[in-house]
Amino acid sequence: MKESAEARQERDDRWREWMLAAQAGDAASYEKLLHELLPLIRRFARRRIFDPTQVEDIVQNVFLSLHRARHTYRAERPLSPWLYAIARNAVTDHVRARGRRTARETSLDEPGVPEPFIEAATPGEDELSPELAQALAGLPPTQRQAVEAIHVEGLSVEEAAARAGVTRSALKVRAHRGYRALREKLGGRDLD
Amino acid sequence: MTDRPTDALLRELTHDLEPVRRIPSLRSAALLALVSCAVAAGLHSAATDRPFPLLAAGLPWSEGSFLVTLGGLALASGGALAAALAGAVPGRDVASRAGRLTAAAGVTLAVGGAAWWLLVADAMETSFSLASCVGCASHALLLALPPALVVGLFLGHALARRPRTLSAFAAMGALALGACVTHASCTDGGALHVALSHVAAPLVLAMLLALPLSWWVRHRAGSATDARD
Numbered sequence: 157m158k159e160s161a162e163a164r165q166e167r168d169d170r171w172r173e174w175m176l177a178a179q180a181g182d183a184a185s186y187e188k189l190l191h192e193l194l195p196l197i198r199r200f201a202r203r204r205i206f207d208p209t210q211v212e213d214i215v216q217n218v219f220l221s222l223h224r225a226r227h228t229y230r231a232e233r234p235l236s237p238w239l240y241a242i243a244r245n246a247v248t249d250h251v252r253a254r255g256r257r258t259a260r261e262t263s264l265d266e267p268g269v270p271e272p273f274i275e276a277a278t279p280g281e282d283e284l285s286p287e288l289a290q291a292l293a294g295l296p297p298t299q300r301q302a303v304e305a306i307h308v309e310g311l312s313v314e315e316a317a318a319r320a321g322v323t324r325s326a327l328k329v330r331a332h333r334g335y336r337a338l339r340e341k342l343g344g345r346d347l348d
Numbered sequence: 349m350t351d352r353p354t355d356a357l358l359r360e361l362t363h364d365l366e367p368v369r370r371i372p373s374l375r376s377a378a379l380l381a382l383v384s385c386a387v388a389a390g391l392h393s394a395a396t397d398r399p400f401p402l403l404a405a406g407l408p409w410s411e412g413s414f415l416v417t418l419g420g421l422a423l424a425s426g427g428a429l430a431a432a433l434a435g436a437v438p439g440r441d442v443a444s445r446a447g448r449l450t451a452a453a454g455v456t457l458a459v460g461g462a463a464w465w466l467l468v469a470d471a472m473e474t475s476f477s478l479a480s481c482v483g484c485a486s487h488a489l490l491l492a493l494p495p496a497l498v499v500g501l502f503l504g505h506a507l508a509r510r511p512r513t514l515s516a517f518a519a520m521g522a523l524a525l526g527a528c529v530t531h532a533s534c535t536d537g538g539a540l541h542v543a544l545s546h547v548a549a550p551l552v553l554a555m556l557l558a559l560p561l562s563w564w565v566r567h568r569a570g571s572a573t574d575a576r577d
Contacts, residue, residue, distance in 0.1 A: 178365065179367065179368050179370060180367050181365055181366055181367035182365070183362045183363070183365040186361075186362045186365050187358070187359075187362040190358045190361065190362065191358065194354065194358070212354055215354055216354055216357050219354070219357060219358060219361060220357075220361075223361045224507060225438060225506075225507060226368055227368035227369060227370050227371060227505075227506075228370075228371050228436075228437050228438060228506050228507070229370075230370060230371070230373060232373070233439065237438075237439035238437075238438050238439035239438075239439075240439070241438035241439040241440075241441065242438045245438065245509060323364055323366065324363075324364050328360045329360070329361075332357065332360070
């Protein structure tokens with residue numbers, strides 16, 4: 157059933173309050189806002205991307221972008237146009253990046269393509285394959301450092317964040333983005 | 349397809365949430381840019397013998413070409429600055445598009461006004477002075493730096509998605525503003541002088557200013573991301 161104008165206004169007011177609280181550091185309000193936005197963003201992504209396997213990637217990109225840009229929302233403006241602009245940009249970026257990657261990618265289903273990790277001469281120790289090392293080298297420095305610290309060196313999130321001089325939250329965002337970029341470069345193989 | 353549940357991502361984003369410093373409103377940022385230029389113009393007038401803008405005796409207010417050039421530079425400035433500021437904030441597409449159109453109209457008017465001035469000018473004009481040209485172009489650049497700085501700070505703080513494009517608009521808007529103030533304080537009525545130093549030179553200087561401004565905006569955005577996260 158289509159939402160009435162009143163219900164929409166009430167919803168926008170609620171979201172505005174939660175966003176303002178989130179900007180002030182209120183995690184509970186932020187969590188409520190994100191969970192209420194989740195089905196909306198999923199519907200938005202499904203309407204624009206034909207491949208259902210990519211929808212969750214876009215949804216996560218939208219939330220990452222929203223998180224980074226949360227300081228750009230101002231209370232005198234409604235939240236919906238701001239939110240949908242971020243979602244549209246995420247879809248556009250995804251489609252463009254996908255187009256660029258498709259031109260460069262080799263399917264890992266082809267025979268003879270090596271595993272990301274290879275066994276070293278000493279049992280129990282794994283080395284990075286040249287392909288993974290090359291993919292890591294292609295990441296932005298902050299993402300590469302986060303992935304290397306957690307997935308290669310085996311540091312905890314706290315240790316890696318302390319070494320990088322950032323918060324745990326910041327390190328998790330960097331690692332998540334780096335991990336996803338690696339998976340895209342290597343064609344979706346599990347790197348764990 | 350991702351192997352990380354979205355719910356897990358949302359939990360991570362809300363965990364350790366830190367307060368953020370909101371960006372100023374577009375209106376405040378634009379006003380600050382204008383005021384910074386006005387202050388620079390006032391200080392320059394006080395320190396030199398250049399008349400204060402709009403108050404100089406001998407400005408050709410009755411000349412249509414003068415007014416069209418002045419109006420064109422003002423429109424180009426307002427439009428380009430609006431395009432830069434609005435383009436950095438998600439959801440301000442209408443304002444950004446309006447700014448771009450206004451800037452384009454302003455540049456057309458400014459160039460048209462200068463061309464008109466050249467057409468009606470005395471063919472035997474002998475008052476052209478290269479030193480005076482350089483003086484006015486430098487004055488425009490000097491007045492452009494404070495508003496360029498203000499808008500650059502805004503773009504960096506806003507983590508603008510297209511820093512190069514928006515920096516180009518910021519540079520153009522700042523130089524057009526500087527050129528507009530210069531035009532309103534220059535009593536050299538030579539058509540060639542106006543065309544070169546009040547219109548052509550600022551357009552070229554805007555392209556040059558866009559490069560370091562873009563680098564600085566991207567550098568600030570990178571630092572702001574690290575600090576915020």
